[in-house]
Amino acid sequence: MTTRAPQTAVASSAESEDVDPTLSSPPPRQPALRIDELAPGAHLVIRTETVVYQMTILDPHTRQAVVSGGPLFPTPIGVQVEGCSWQGMFLEIGGICIGCSLELRTPHGLVVTAPVRSIGYVQH
Secondary structure, three states, X not given: OOOOOOEEEEEEOHHHOOOOOOOOOOXXXXXXXXXXXXXXOOEEEEEEOOOEEEEEEEEOOOOEEEEEEOOOEEEEEEEEEEEEEOOOOOEEEOEEEOOOEEEEEEXXXXXXXXXXXXXXXXXX
């Protein structure tokens, strides 16, 4: 059995620093992170245009996670990661994409974030 050291990866929108909100078509495909490809316990740091969220994956197959950050999540709360969307036009189920909004199902309803600027994660 091989043991691997934790890996850190970061995706960001540095090449397209400003996303034009008036665009009528989706931005070019940016790096996407698939929740169902992560291990339980994976910790994500998701920076949007307005808030930095901390997310811990509980069950990647059902996309269950705990998230905190910003005024909506001042304390950790259980969510289901629905996926990401571009101006409400499409949803990539279970994905988090640079330049798209993150959609989280909370006990209080659906939360749609500002566009994602960067995604950082550490896998164990």
